[in-house]
Amino acid sequence: MRGTEYIMLEVKNLLVFYENALAINDLSLRVEKGQMVGVIGSNSAGKTTLMNTISGLIIDMKIKEERRGGERITVMGDVIFNGETITHMEPYDRAKKGIALCRERHPIFPESDVLENLKIAGYLVKRSELKERIDFAFNLFPALVDLKRRRAGFLSGGEQQMLAIGMALIIKPVLLLLDEPLLGLSPAIQSKLVQAVKNIQKEIGITTVISEQFARPILPMIDYGYIIENGMLTLTGSGKELMDNPEVRSAYFGV
Ligand SMILES: Nc1ncnc2c1ncn2[C@@H]1O[C@H](COP(=O)(O)OP(=O)(O)OP(=O)(O)O)[C@@H](O)[C@H]1O
Ligand SMILES: [Mg+2]
Numbered sequence: 001m002r003g004t005e006y007i008m009l010e011v012k013n014l015l016v017f018y019e020n021a022l023a024i025n026d027l028s029l030r031v032e033k034g035q036m037v038g039v040i041g042s043n044s045a046g047k048t049t050l051m052n053t054i055s056g057l058i059i060d061m062k063i064k065e066e067r068r069g070g071e072r073i074t075v076m077g078d079v080i081f082n083g084e085t086i087t088h089m090e091p092y093d094r095a096k097k098g099i100a101l102c103r104e105r106h107p108i109f110p111e112s113d114v115l116e117n118l119k120i121a122g123y124l125v126k127r128s129e130l131k132e133r134i135d136f137a138f139n140l141f142p143a144l145v146d147l148k149r150r151r152a153g154f155l156s157g158g159e160q161q162m163l164a165i166g167m168a169l170i171i172k173p174v175l176l177l178l179d180e181p182l183l184g185l186s187p188a189i190q191s192k193l194v195q196a197v198k199n200i201q202k203e204i205g206i207t208t209v210i211s212e213q214f215a216r217p218i219l220p221m222i223d224y225g226y227i228i229e230n231g232m233l234t235l236t237g238s239g240k241e242l243m244d245n246p247e248v249r250s251a252y253f254g255v
Pocket of ligand 2 (some may be wrong): 047048049104180
């Protein structure tokens with residue numbers, strides 16, 4: 001049994017409400033340093049809410065909603081990062097600690113070119129270090145180098161997703177959160193991207209949490225997986241255990 005010093009991220013009995021609707025229901029999970037952990041769930045299962053709660057984006061949303069006097073977001077339970085409780089910490093402070101979120105649906109700036117997008121993503125990075133960080137992103141996604149001056153909106157879906165992940169990597173995160181990075185990509189591009197993500201994890205020892213609707217493309221690469229439905233955990237296991245599970249195969253393998 002390994003000690004708790006190996007645990008990078010712990011989510012404990014998390015509950016997230018939007019107004020009266022429960023999006024995350026008593027969810028707990030653990031991510032060890034260096035692992036790649038999958039969160040698999042169908043539409044509306046709570047994947048994005050979980051990612052936003054780990055990255056802190058939900059705190060921003062909550063503050064904005066409250067200013068408008070509108071919808072109330074409630075977060076209960078704990079998010080613990082390297083032993084520190086960060087449940088109510090703002091996303092900016094979490095980013096400074098090395099938590100980076102790549103949001104769902106390729107969140108890039110379509111009017112700006114690839115290089116400009118990377119610079120925008122590096123707003124937290126010291127000026128003197130920015131070039132090195134941009135080179136770091138280009139090294140991980142060499143396909144982007146020749147597209148440096150291409151407007152991001154003109155890139156293919158796969159290229160946009162590479163750029164989005166490159167942008168998240170600009171802060172040299174220790175914990176990378178990827179929310180449905182494979183969404184809308186063809187199987188061939190999906191496997192290319194999966195390979196790139198696996199290399200990032202291996203080469204720079206980055207800890208990764210990846211969410212997906214379909215289990216098949218990610219199960220072979222994850223160390224551990226959590227299946228969620230209606231904000232609740234329904235199954236957990238190693239990638240291999242989940243892959244061999246008939247329930248997982250019938251519900252999350254798609255067609
Ligand atoms: N801003 C919001 N206000 C109200 N309800 C929300 C909000 N965001 C999400 N929800 C609800 O919370 C539940 C979880 O949504 P969430 O977006 O986290 O799921 P998801 O697994 O990411 O879904 P998808 O596969 O569509 O991306 C859903 O029932 C959704 O309708
Ligand atoms: Mg989502």
